[in-house]
Amino acid sequence: MQNPKVLGDVVVHKWGVDLPFLLKILSVGRSLSIQAHPDKELAGFLHKLQPNVYKDANHKPEMALALTEFEALCGFISSEELDDVLETFPEFKELVGNAYTNPILTIDKHNGEVKEESVLSLIFTKLMSVEREVISKALSKLINRISRENEIRHLTSKEELVLKLEKQYPNDVGVLAALLLNLVKLEPGDGLYIAANEPHAYLNGECIECMAASDNVVRAGLTPKYIDVKTLCSMLTYKQGLPEILKGVPLNQYVRRYTPPFEEFEVDQCVLDQGASAVFPAVQGPSVFVVILGEGKMLASSCEELVSEGAALFAPAETEVCVSTDSKLQLYKAGVNRKVLLNPLHDEEMRYL
Numbered sequence: 001m002q003n004p005k006v007l008g009d010v011v012v013h014k015w016g017v018d019l020p021f022l023l024k025i026l027s028v029g030r031s032l033s034i035q036a037h038p039d040k041e042l043a044g045f046l047h048k049l050q051p052n053v054y055k056d057a058n059h060k061p062e063m064a065l066a067l068t069e070f071e072a073l074c075g076f077i078s079s080e081e082l083d084d085v086l087e088t089f090p091e092f093k094e095l096v097g098n099a100y101t102n103p104i105l106t107i108d109k110h111n112g113e114v115k116e117e118s119v120l121s122l123i124f125t126k127l128m129s130v131e132r133e134v135i136s137k138a139l140s141k142l143i144n145r146i147s148r149e150n151e152i153r154h155l156t157s158k159e160e161l162v163l164k165l166e167k168q169y170p171n172d173v174g175v176l177a178a179l180l181l182n183l184v185k186l187e188p189g190d191g192l193y194i195a196a197n198e199p200h201a202y203l204n205g206e207c208i209e210c211m212a213a214s215d216n217v218v219r220a221g222l223t224p225k226y227i228d229v230k231t232l233c234s235m236l237t238y239k240q241g242l243p244e245i246l247k248g249v250p251l252n253q254y255v256r257r258y259t260p261p262f263e264e265f266e267v268d269q270c271v272l273d274q275g276a277s278a279v280f281p282a283v284q285g286p287s288v289f290v291v292i293l294g295e296g297k298m299l300a301s302s303c304e305e306l307v308s309e310g311a312a313l314f315a316p317a318e319t320e321v322c323v324s325t326d327s328k329l330q331l332y333k334a335g336v337n338r339k340v341l342l343n344p345l346h347d348e349e350m351r352y353l
């Protein structure tokens with residue numbers, strides 16, 4: 001950046017002279033790849049080792065805020081759900097081998113947590129290592145069976161997911177890997193954040209996505225691109241259970257804040273009715289605004305802009321921004337996590353929040 005002053009001292013001191021976050025609008029028609037992003041330590045290591053594949057040394061925590069109904073896969077399923085998958089998808093069970101699946105079915109639910117998690121990692125690792133032809137055969141067997149059963153009964157949401165994904169990505173291991181992940185359905189206004197080393201995929205819908213500025217991705221399926229199986233299987237946390245869904249905290253009548261446990265960003269949603277206005281007070285870091293609906297005015301440092309759907313604006317650090325509308329206006333604002341700006345000396349602790 002040629003004029004790093006606009007980022008503010010705290011940000012430049014902590015992250016250097018580039019904007020630490022990116023803000024995007026995503027419209028997902030066809031499912032995106034199952035992927036995970038390495039943590040900072042691993043990202044640094046991978047970048048050194050394979051700079052062509054891993055483009056930078058940064059981590060990439062991300063957050064999706066649903067604009068429409070939005071479906072995603074995020075994190076590994078619980079042990080109970082894993083039992084259910086093994087029982088209802090015999091083709092899958094056959095593929096990953098009885099050696100791994102048997103202990104799950106006999107495990108004591110009250111004291112078996114550690115053992116169950118490692119079983120899940122064994123199953124995932126085994127699945128990702130199976131040859132493509134074997135995956136193809138298992139998938140066609142599975143698809144044939146479900147298609148037949150579809151004529152005589154309602155399919156479960158997992159069965160429907162398998163059919164849909166297989167149409168989009170024939171013979172792809174990701175169709176089966178998806179069975180091991182939580183299927184999450186967000187309503188408009190819900191937020192989902194994804195920490196380092198957690199598997200995820202966006203399946204369909206529209207969302208605002210905010211992330212740390214990085215390109216590092218390790219893919220796990222639903223992709224024609226390279227899958228680094230060894231890195232993938234060793235980096236994942238194998239944490240099981242549903243992810244946290246953020247609902248946003250109201251700051252006033254018009255603005256809700258979504259704060260993920262990451263330092264680089266937080267996102268405000270602002271919905272204004274006719275004649276309403278809101279003020280975003282000056283902060284020590286930069287902000288990026290994107291208007292997604294309606295039209296109105298934005299006033300900053302005595303400069304007034306007429307804005308409408310699709311407008312994107314940058315506000316330097318220490319700039320107060322006023323927004324108003326005569327009709328209606330909906331926008332999102334991304335900025336650095338407030339806790340870092342308020343308490344830059346203790347930001348290392350943020351990772352453990």
Ligand SMILES: [Zn+2]
Pocket residue numbers: 035036037062200
């Ligand atoms: Zn991602």
